Structures are given as structure tokens and as C-alpha cells.
Amino acid sequence: MLALAAALGTAAYQAGERLAGTGGGAVVTAATGTVPDGGALYAASCAGCHGADAGGALGPALRASAAWSGADFTQAVLEGRTPDGRTLGAVMPRFATAGLDGAPPTQAQLDALHAYLKTLP
Ligand code: HEC
Numbered sequence: 001m002l003a004l005a006a007a008l009g010t011a012a013y014q015a016g017e018r019l020a021g022t023g024g025g026a027v028v029t030a031a032t033g034t035v036p037d038g039g040a041l042y043a044a045s046c047a048g049c050h051g052a053d054a055g056g057a058l059g060p061a062l063r064a065s066a067a068w069s070g071a072d073f074t075q076a077v078l079e080g081r082t083p084d085g086r087t088l089g090a091v092m093p094r095f096a097t098a099g100l101d102g103a104p105p106t107q108a109q110l111d112a113l114h115a116y117l118k119t120l121p
Pocket residue numbers: 042045046047048049050058059060061062064065073076077082087088089090091092093095100113
């Protein structure tokens with residue numbers, strides 16, 4: 001019962017965040033419609049393992065992979081395969097099946113994440 005209450009509370013909180021426009025990994029701009037917020041997506045889904053500044057923690061620093069092509073970065077995040085042919089350890093989620101922000105990641109979300117990582121020093 002407690003767990004159910006907690007789950008409902010979390011869902012309500014997330015719904016509230018979405019309504020308020022502060023969560024869910026998206027910001028709305030007049031010029032472009034809904035653009036995924038790479039920084040918010042990173043903070044919610046990646047920072048816990050790769051560090052707040054992507055400098056590495058449980059997972060490696062993402063400086064090197066930020067420089068990969070969009071297709072290579074997408075493949076690593078979705079399927080856990082790197083451009084040099086490595087299969088990433090199972091700790092790294094396969095976001096194609098794990099989902100990002102509650103649903104399979106869209107290419108726009110992946111592009112936003114990748115672009116955000118490139119802005120980090
Ligand atoms: C539960 C922990 C965890 C989460 C959450 C996580 N990762 Fe990882 N990630 C790892 C670990 C551990 C590795 C290293 C695996 C290996 O080398 O075998 C890794 C590896 C990677 C790599 C390959 C880096 C390289 O240079 O080889 C990329 C890219 C990556 N993660 C991106 C992401 C992104 C983007 C997110 C969020 C959408 C994310 N990860 C979320 C744990 C995590």
C-alpha cells in the first residue's frame with residue numbers, strides 16, 4: 001500500500017512537472033515548436049552514472065563519445081555498441097528497450113543529448 005501510494009505520488013509529481021513545463025525533457029519555443037531539452041534529459045537519465053558534468057562516475061566520462069558521429073552515438077545509447085566494435089557492459093542501459101523519459105527515445109531526443117554533451121568542457 002505504501003509502495004502504491006509512493007508510485008502514485010511520483011506519477012502525480014511527474015504529471016505536474018510536465019504541466020508546468022519544467023520536466024519531461026522538453027522545452028517549448030515559439031520558433032521551433034517542442035524541442036527536447038538535452039540538459040534535462042541528461043540530468044534525468046544519464047548523470048546518475050556518468051556524473052553531473054559527464055566527467056565520469058560509475059560509467060566513463062562522455063567526452064570521447066560526444067565527439068562520435070550522431071549515428072555512432074545513437075547506436076551506443078540505443079543498443080550498447082560502440083564505433084570501435086565494443087559491446088558495452090550490461091550496466092549501461094540499452095535505451096532502445098529501457099526507454100528514455102518513459103518511452104523509446106526519439107531521434108530528436110538523442111540529437112539533443114548529443115548536442116548537450118558537446119557543449120560540456
Ligand atoms: C546505470 C548506469 C548508467 C546509466 C543510467 C547510463 N549509463 Fe552510459 N554507461 C554506463 C557504463 C557502466 C558504461 C561503460 C560500459 C563499458 O565500457 O562496458 C557506459 C557507457 C556509455 C557510453 C560509451 C562511452 C565510451 O566511451 O565507451 C556512452 C556513449 C554512454 N554510456 C552514454 C549514456 C547516455 C547518453 C546515458 C543517458 C541517456 C547513459 N549513458 C546512461 C552506465 C550508465
